[in-house]
Amino acid sequence: MSNKNDLYLEVKKYWASVAGKEGNVDFSTLQAQIETHKRLFNIFQAGSYFFLLFDIYNGEIAEVSPGLFDVLGYTQGELNMEEYVNKIHPEDMPFFLKFEQHLFNFYHGLTVDQIGQYKVQYDLRIKKKNGNYARILIQYIIVNHHGHDLKHSFHLHTDITHIKNEGEPHFSVIGLNGLPSYYDIQKTITSSSSKSLFTAREREILKGVVEGKSSQQLAGELFVSIHTINSHRKNILAKGNVKTPLELVRKAIIEGWI
Known part of the structure; x- marks a missing residue:
């Protein structure tokens, strides 16, 4: 889904x-x-x-x-x-x-x-x-x-x-x-903000995740390695207090993080 x-x-x-x-x-x-x-x-x-x-x-x-x-x-x-x-x-x-x-x-x-x-x-x-x-x-x-x-x-x-x-x-x-x-x-x-929760780079990656982009796509767009993207994604999950990308996307939309 x-x-x-x-x-x-x-x-x-x-x-x-x-x-x-x-x-x-x-x-x-x-x-x-x-x-x-x-x-x-x-x-x-x-x-x-x-x-x-x-x-x-x-x-x-x-x-x-x-x-x-x-x-x-x-x-x-x-x-x-x-x-x-x-x-x-x-x-x-x-x-x-x-x-x-x-x-x-x-x-x-x-x-x-x-x-x-x-x-x-x-x-x-x-x-x-x-x-x-x-x-x-x-x-x-x-x-x-x-x-x-x-x-x-x-x-x-x-x-x-x-x-x-x-x-x-x-x-x-x-x-x-x-x-x-x-x-x-x-x-x-709509005052809920991600600025105090995520770094600028993490917000870029979070936006990409919500748009359905893969780690490989994000790595190419941001000119970093897939390892770096996956590391950021792991941190984003932890900061968002969620366990899966699906939970992250749902919470990002509801909380207005993007």
């Missing part, structure tokens, strides 16, 4: 937690809400975009619009949610997990009437079919819930690469109809 699969499985736990039990869906009501939010999202467009309906309980894409091809080069049905998560840039993976962890607590702190009155907004770099990365502004709102059990969210994913081609992801939750908004939340929830 790869580290990217681990990221999907980890974040899926949070989706399942907020979804509660699977229930019947009133699709006519759901479709009416989606059309309303399409009009809301269409007021301002900063670039090419596509819509996505996310089934929170199953952690899966329920529907996606044809714009997916224009933005990322994939056709409808070519990507499931696990594969989409796998396309997140390795450096943005810890941000994504932290954001979803925060939203788990945020939605549970709202009243039932407030749940559909907040728009989530954050950006991530997603790998396109041609191998390049696009910075995608992800905006979504809950459109189907039973009490505090969240069932479906409706997303607008917009390519903002031409506006923001570098820098860390930003995360905000926007209140609608007079509710308070929370901006730049990432400043308070």
Whole structure:
């Protein structure tokens, strides 16, 4: 199992937690809400975009619009949610997990009437079919819930690469109809750092490990021997208080070490 699969499985736990039990869906009501939010999202467009309906309980894409091809080069049905998560840039993976962890607590702190009155907004770099990365502004709102059990969210994913081609992801939750908004939340929830735990060289190697690179690849890139790389990897495991590379990757993503 790869580290990217681990990221999907980890974040899926949070989706399942907020979804509660699977229930019947009133699709006519759901479709009416989606059309309303399409009009809301269409007021301002900063670039090419596509819509996505996310089934929170199953952690899966329920529907996606044809714009997916224009933005990322994939056709409808070519990507499931696990594969989409796998396309997140390795450096943005810890941000994504932290954001979803925060939203788990945020939605549970709202009243039932407030749940559909907040728009989530954050950006991530997603790998396109041609191998390049696009910075995608992800905006979504809950459109189907039973009490505090969240069932479906409706997303607008917009390519903002031409506006923001570098820098860390930003995360905000926007209140609608007079509710308070929370901006730049990432400043308070992504403060975990590896700088005090690992040396600069160890951080380079840790990043490579998370990206799935072998000791031989890292040795070639860093112009050192495989023995040196393996020695660093052993020290990283000890400092991270883990026993296997798989445990290391999982903890590195959760703790935001990369």
